[in-house]
Amino acid sequence: MAKKVGRRKGARTKGYFFRAGRGWFTKENGDFVPLTDENGERFRDKETDERLLREAHARHLLDRQPEPEPGSLKVPESADAQVGAVCAAYLDHMKAQAGKITTHPRGKAKTYVDRGQTLFDFCYGLPGEFFCNGDREKRVLKGDPEPKRIHPGFGHKFSSEVTPADIDTWLKAHTWKPGGWRTRVQAVKRAFNFGVERK
Numbered sequence: 001m002a003k004k005v006g007r008r009k010g011a012r013t014k015g016y017f018f019r020a021g022r023g024w025f026t027k028e029n030g031d032f033v034p035l036t037d038e039n040g041e042r043f044r045d046k047e048t049d050e051r052l053l054r055e056a057h058a059r060h061l062l063d064r065q066p067e068p069e070p071g072s073l074k075v076p077e078s079a080d081a082q083v084g085a086v087c088a089a090y091l092d093h094m095k096a097q098a099g100k101i102t103t104h105p106r107g108k109a110k111t112y113v114d115r116g117q118t119l120f121d122f123c124y125g126l127p128g129e130f131f132c133n134g135d136r137e138k139r140v141l142k143g144d145p146e147p148k149r150i151h152p153g154f155g156h157k158f159s160s161e162v163t164p165a166d167i168d169t170w171l172k173a174h175t176w177k178p179g180g181w182r183t184r185v186q187a188v189k190r191a192f193n194f195g196v197e198r199k
Helices: 050-062 082-099 107-122 136-141 164-172 180-197
Strands: 017-019 025-029 032-033
Touching: 050 164, 050 180, 082 107, 082 180, 107 180, 136 164, 164 180
Parallel strands: none
Antiparallel strands: 017 025, 025 032
16 A cells, blocks of 8 residues: 655644754745744754744744834834733723623634633733633632732733743743644734734
């Protein structure tokens, strides 16, 4: 029986992959983009540590900002807002579209819950279980969250102050599975993009 040709099933589900003789890449708009370390050096070894690859991919997602159109208006610094306020506004917007949040949400409701837990963690450094689907009364009933604190949180920072290093610190504070970094970084980016769109 002939050997099957083609990529192994699930080989690119992490968002990055190895190209023999060339190194580690991700793909964007049909182009292969090499993954690099913090100094811009490419990862060429197939046995590169998975943690380094995840961090490199997260940096790539953060740096992938659309080019501003010529003549586009810049948001004045006075419009800068704290991360917690931006995320709260974004989640309020999502909740209005999500409708009723059931025990096992689906569709927009599930997206709201998933992103809400991620952004709550990012802002306050507490596990997603304390998000309580945005219900503050339920959150109070859960008791003192301090024993479960994961990191200090970034909600107090102004949006313009958040750096890729902050994202790296946040991701490293957890034991999330390899494919989980991408969706969590995307949740933060979507909240920030919402803030920019709403000025």
